[in-house]
Amino acid sequence: MTTYGTVAVIIYLLLSPVIACTLSGVDRVVTARMQGRRGPKLMQPWYDLVKLFSKETTSVNDIQKILVMAHCFFAIFSGAIFFAGGDVMLVLFALTMSEVFLILAAYSVNAAYSEIGAQRELLQMMAYEPMTLLTAVGFYLATGSFKVDKIISTDLPLIIKMPGFFIGFCFVLVVKLRKSPFDLSTSHHANQEIIKGLTGDLSGPVYGFSELAELYEEVLMLGIVGLFFMTKEPVSLLWAFIAIAVVMFCMSLIDNIFPRVKWEALLKAAWLVTFFAGGANLVILSLAERM
Amino acid sequence: MRISKSPWLLHYDGSSCNGCDIEVLASTAPRFDVERFGIINTGNPKHADIFLCTGGVNSQNKDVVRQIYDQMPDPKVVLACGICACDGGIFKDCYNILGGTDTVIPVDVYVPGCAVRPEAIIDGVVKALKILDEKAEKMKRGEYRSLTSAEYAEKIASKDGSDGEALQEEKDA
Ligand code: SF4
Numbered sequence: 001m002t003t004y005g006t007v008a009v010i011i012y013l014l015l016s017p018v019i020a021c022t023l024s025g026v027d028r029v030v031t032a033r034m035q036g037r038r039g040p041k042l043m044q045p046w047y048d049l050v051k052l053f054s055k056e057t058t059s060v061n062d063i064q065k066i067l068v069m070a071h072c073f074f075a076i077f078s079g080a081i082f083f084a085g086g087d088v089m090l091v092l093f094a095l096t097m098s099e100v101f102l103i104l105a106a107y108s109v110n111a112a113y114s115e116i117g118a119q120r121e122l123l124q125m126m127a128y129e130p131m132t133l134l135t136a137v138g139f140y141l142a143t144g145s146f147k148v149d150k151i152i153s154t155d156l157p158l159i160i161k162m163p164g165f166f167i168g169f170c171f172v173l174v175v176k177l178r179k180s181p182f183d184l185s186t187s188h189h190a191n192q193e194i195i196k197g198l199t200g201d202l203s204g205p206v207y208g209f210s211e212l213a214e215l216y217e218e219v220l221m222l223g224i225v226g227l228f229f230m231t232k233e234p235v236s237l238l239w240a241f242i243a244i245a246v247v248m249f250c251m252s253l254i255d256n257i258f259p260r261v262k263w264e265a266l267l268k269a270a271w272l273v274t275f276f277a278g279g280a281n282l283v284i285l286s287l288a289e290r291m
Numbered sequence: 292m293r294i295s296k297s298p299w300l301l302h303y304d305g306s307s308c309n310g311c312d313i314e315v316l317a318s319t320a321p322r323f324d325v326e327r328f329g330i331i332n333t334g335n336p337k338h339a340d341i342f343l344c345t346g347g348v349n350s351q352n353k354d355v356v357r358q359i360y361d362q363m364p365d366p367k368v369v370l371a372c373g374i375c376a377c378d379g380g381i382f383k384d385c386y387n388i389l390g391g392t393d394t395v396i397p398v399d400v401y402v403p404g405c406a407v408r409p410e411a412i413i414d415g416v417v418k419a420l421k422i423l424d425e426k427a428e429k430m431k432r433g434e435y436r437s438l439t440s441a442e443y444a445e446k447i448a449s450k451d452g453s454d455g456e457a458l459q460e461e462k463d464a
Contacts, residue, residue: 040326050292056364291445
């Protein structure tokens with residue numbers, strides 16, 4: 001691990017919750033303004049998180065707690081590999097592993113809404129997993145390596161070679177960050193169809209851990225967005241941050257413009273985008289490779 | 292950090308005429324926007340800190356109200372919104388109505404009105420937040436645990452044979 005890698009991992013481990021809370025605070029204020037409301041305080045997600053840890057621990061069974069902790073651990077772990085400059089494939093597999101633990105936790109309580117939530121989460125994974133894996137393959141084709149520290153040492157930002165992958169990845173990001181559609185397995189919207197579904201039976205600190213995992217995951221996902229804009233010049237970090245800000249804003253906008261998209265529509269749309277944007281880019285990249 | 296900075300609310304409609312419910316929803320809409328206080332309408336008892344009840348309790352939903360209350364993790368507060376939730380209101384003498392919310396679970400704040408206005412609801416919630424903070428403080432010191440609905444039923448029964456009536460007198464006094 002390089003010195004940069006070590007520093008990045010330490011920053012990631014210590015500051016991710018604060019950074020992600022601030023980002024989702026901004027997102028909540030922006031969303032409120034789009035809806036003609038004032039919106040909450042900027043650090044509201046942080047207050048929510050701290051509150052959850054101060055509540056009474058009630059859980060339906062003991063295994064639920066362990067599964068949620070494992071979910072949180074793997075989410076943090078996958079981000080740590082990414083920021084240490086590790087293998088993108090490994091990052092994605094660890095992330096899938098963490099999702100699986102959350103789904104198991106939801107199934108373990110044997111409650112109707114949790115179960116529907118878990119089923120929807122599986123469907124969602126079916127929708128976005130192909131695109132995220134394809135993105136990793138795209139990075140390999142464009143740079144000849146799965147390693148993050150190799151990927152960021154290119155001369156030109158990868159967005160030039162991989163625009164299709166970028167569009168596809170941003171598309172699935174809306175689902176991954178639990179924004180749209182409105183009947184997701186779990187989301188932050190009050191108009192949720194299945195009463196928080198997946199996380200419906202978690203409460204107090206246990207729910208806090210699942211929220212914490214989500215915050216780390218958010219930072220990781222935005223890190224992957226940044227990866228498209230990184231080059232070996234340090235100034236590219238600035239472009240990456242600007243790109244992340246633009247992507248976040250677009251995500252709020254999409255969320256507010258299409259408040260009633262359902263998961264069936266999502267599944268079809270995600271696969272179409274994966275096929276056309278990701279697939280086409282893949283073909284072009286591999287043809288260019290041969291020439 | 293005080294727990295009152297992030298109060299998540301659960302709204303349950305007992306036997307309300309829907310007048311109060313519309314006002315509760317109005318307070319979450321742009322004009323009154325309760326989200327500016329960090330309040331979220333969760334719809335899930337396991338995530339809620341405040342139980343906002345509208346309408347009286349009837350013989351069919353009394354167990355539902357009890358169950359919702361018992362599923363909420365401590366610290367929690369209960370808000371009875373509208374005169375129906377306070378003591379049965381206009382439906383008080385109906386054959387199926389037991390009375391206000393406090394016939395089955397302990398209530399912390401009573402917000403009267405028919406229908407209760409959004410300003411009054413927000414006022415009531417702010418009052419409930421103070422109580423929530425106090426409870427959280429006491430809980431931290433290990434001095435407090437809220438009554439379960441079963442314990443509450445016992446408490447009422449020990450005061451007087453007929454549950455609702457006893458509390459009513461206490462309130463009147
Ligand atoms: S207090 Fe009035 S408006 Fe509210 S539920 Fe009762 S009758 Fe309806």
